[in-house]
Amino acid sequence: MYRFWLIGVLVSLCFDSFSQDSLVHLSSGYWDHQANFNIAAEYLSDNVFLGRKDSVVTPYYGLQIGYTFRNGLYLTAREDYTTAHKGRFDAGTIAAGYNFIQSKHWGGELFGEKYFYNSNSKSIRSQISAIIGGIACYENEWITPNMNIALAFGQKTDVIINPSLNHEFAFLKEHLTITPAVNFSFATMHFMDAYYLRLAKQEGNKKAEKSVLNSSKLNLKDMELEIPIAYQYKCWEFTLLPTWIIPQNPAKISVGTTTIIEKLSQVFTLQAGLKFHIRVNTKHTSTIRGKSSQ
Numbered sequence: 001m002y003r004f005w006l007i008g009v010l011v012s013l014c015f016d017s018f019s020q021d022s023l024v025h026l027s028s029g030y031w032d033h034q035a036n037f038n039i040a041a042e043y044l045s046d047n048v049f050l051g052r053k054d055s056v057v058t059p060y061y062g063l064q065i066g067y068t069f070r071n072g073l074y075l076t077a078r079e080d081y082t083t084a085h086k087g088r089f090d091a092g093t094i095a096a097g098y099n100f101i102q103s104k105h106w107g108g109e110l111f112g113e114k115y116f117y118n119s120n121s122k123s124i125r126s127q128i129s130a131i132i133g134g135i136a137c138y139e140n141e142w143i144t145p146n147m148n149i150a151l152a153f154g155q156k157t158d159v160i161i162n163p164s165l166n167h168e169f170a171f172l173k174e175h176l177t178i179t180p181a182v183n184f185s186f187a188t189m190h191f192m193d194a195y196y197l198r199l200a201k202q203e204g205n206k207k208a209e210k211s212v213l214n215s216s217k218l219n220l221k222d223m224e225l226e227i228p229i230a231y232q233y234k235c236w237e238f239t240l241l242p243t244w245i246i247p248q249n250p251a252k253i254s255v256g257t258t259t260i261i262e263k264l265s266q267v268f269t270l271q272a273g274l275k276f277h278i279r280v281n282t283k284h285t286s287t288i289r290g291k292s293s294q
Contacts, residue, residue, distance in 0.1 A: 034068065034070065034277075034279060035068065035069055035070045035279070035280040036067070036068050036277045036278055036279050036280055037065075037066070037067050037277070037278045037280060038065070038066045038067070038068065038275055038276065038277045038278070039063075039064070039065050039066075039275070039276055040062075040063070040064045040065075040066075040273055040274065040275035040276075041061075041062070041063055041064075041273065041274050042060075042061075042062040042063075042064065042271070042272065042273035042274075043059070043060070043061055043062075043270075043271065043272045043273070044059060044060040044062070044269065044270075044271045045057075045059055045268075045269050045270040045271070046058060046059060046267060046269050047059075047060055047082070047123055047124065048124070048245055048267055048269055049123075049124045049125040050160070050185050050187050050221040050222055051185070051221050051222030051245055051246070051247030051248065051264065052124045052192065052221075052247065052264075053124055053267065054084070054122050054123070054124055056084050056085065056122070057084065058082050058084040058085075058122070058123070059082060059083055059084065060080045060081070060082050060090070060091075061080065061081045061082070061083075062078050062079065062080040062081070063078060063079055064076055064077070064078035065077055065078070071098075072098050072099035072100055073096070073097070073098050074095075074096065074097050074098075074099070075094075075095070075096050076093075076094070076095045076096075077092075077093070077094045077095075078092065078093045078095075079091075079092050080092070080093070084122075085120070085122060088118055088120065089118060090117065090118050090121050090123060091115060091116065091117050091118065091121065091123060091126075092115070092116040093113055093114065093115055093116070094113070094114050095111065095112065095113040095114070096111070096112055097109055097110060097111035097112065098110045098111075105138055105139050105140060106136070106137070106138055106139075107136075107137050107139065108134060108135055108136050108137065109134065109135045110133075110134050111131075111132070111133060111134070111135075112130065112131065112132040112133075113130060113131045113132075114129070114130045115128060115129055115130065115131075122199070124192075124195060125152075125191055125195075126195065126198065127154045127155065127191050127194035127195050127198060128152045128153065128154045128158070128191050129153050129154055130152075130153045131150050131151065131152045131153070131160075132150060132151055132153075133148065133149055133150025133151065133160070134148075134149060134150075135147065135148045135149075142167070143165050143166070143167055144165065144166050144167060144168075145163070145164070145165055146163065146164045146165075146166070147161075147162075147163050148160075148161070148162035148163075148164070149161050149162070150162075152187075152191060154190060154191050154194050155190065155193070155194045156190035156193075156194075156215075157190070158187055158188045158189070158190050158191050159187060159188050159218060160185065160186070160187040161185075161186040161187070161218075162183060162184065162185050162186070163183075163184050164181055164182060164183040164184065165181065165182050166179050166180065166181035166182075167179065167180060167181075172231075175231060175232050175233060176229075176230070176231045177228075177229070177230050177231075178227060178228070178229050179227070179228045179229075179230075180225075180226070180227050181224075181225075181226050181227075181228065182223065182224070182225055182226075183223070183224040183226065184220060184222075184223055184224075185220070185221045185222050185223075185224070186218055186219060186220050186221065187218065187221045188215060188216050188217065188218050189212050189215040189217075189221075189251060190215050190216065192212045192215065192251065193211050193212050193215050196210035196211065196212070196253075197210075197211075210253050210254065210255050211253070211254045212251045212252070212253055212254075213251070213252040213253065213254055213259070214251075214252070215251075219248075219249050220248045220249055221247070221248060221249065222245055222246060222247045222248055223245075223246045223248060224243050224244065224245050224246070225243070225244045225246075226241060226242065226243040226244070227241075227242055228240075228241050229241070235276055235277045235278070235279070236274070236275070236276055236277075237273075237274070237275040237276075237277070238272075238273070238274055238275075239271075239272065239273045239274075239275070240270075240271070240272050241270070241271040241272070242268070242269075242270050243268070243269045243270075243271070244266065244267075244268055245266065245267050245268070245269065246266050247264035247265070247266070250262040250263070250264050
């Protein structure tokens with residue numbers, strides 16, 4: 001029971017906390033230690049990163065392929081299309097990671113992602129070229145704490161720290177899970193400096209160049225209330241993630257000789273995905289939290 005539940009929590013935290021414009025990857029946990037090829041179609045209603053977003057609603061439609069090894073290693077590649085800004089393929093991502101279980105209650109994950117953005121992308125995180133990090137999780141019957149720490153590489157390196165709390169409710173012989181959670185994101189903001197510079201160059205207006213004051217300061221950037229929902233039937237997985245995002249600590253932004261305060265607003269996002277798995281090794285069978293997958 002603990003083994004597959006724990007792995008599912010770790011993978012969902014990794015992709016949800018740091019990669020919203022890579023879209024969410026929620027998992028029941030069963031397939032995370034089964035050798036399998038998988039393909040997923042996913043949707044994100046608006047691209048938000050650490051409580052910050054473009055002035056225009058930017059939905060993403062993604063297609064992802066991946067391979068998971070029995071030992072917990074996984075590889076994925078994806079392409080994301082947005083209908084905003086006249087529509088375009090906006091970002092590509094390749095990722096690799098390793099899920100592991102240390103004991104009955106402790107588990108973790110190491111992960112890395114490399115991004116390839118369209119030269120005209122207005123994604124709030126388009127100046128981040130790669131992210132590496134790790135997750136630690138302590139599963140128990142009450143409230144499960146998680147800690148997600150990563151480095152985001154761009155013109156300068158940002159630090160992202162994401163503690164969270166959640167509790168899983170299982171239904172339909174544990175094929176359906178609902179896991180209310182609260183997430184907190186602490187980070188530096190060098191990526192915003194690079195983002196504003198890129199926008200000014202795209203618009204050809206150097207007078208509009210902005211810079212974030214104290215961008216190296218690590219503080220709370222947002223709180224997120226979410227209810228991940230995952231349903232698995234045989235080789236199919238359906239996931240849904242409604243999230244209420246509450247930005248925190250608006251930055252001070254320098255525009256020429258003027259200083260303005262960053263405008264922030266709460267936002268609701270919805271992520272949905274459908275994934276199909278093809279088992280590679282049929283000699284080894286396992287269970288979903290101790291129950292048959294049939």
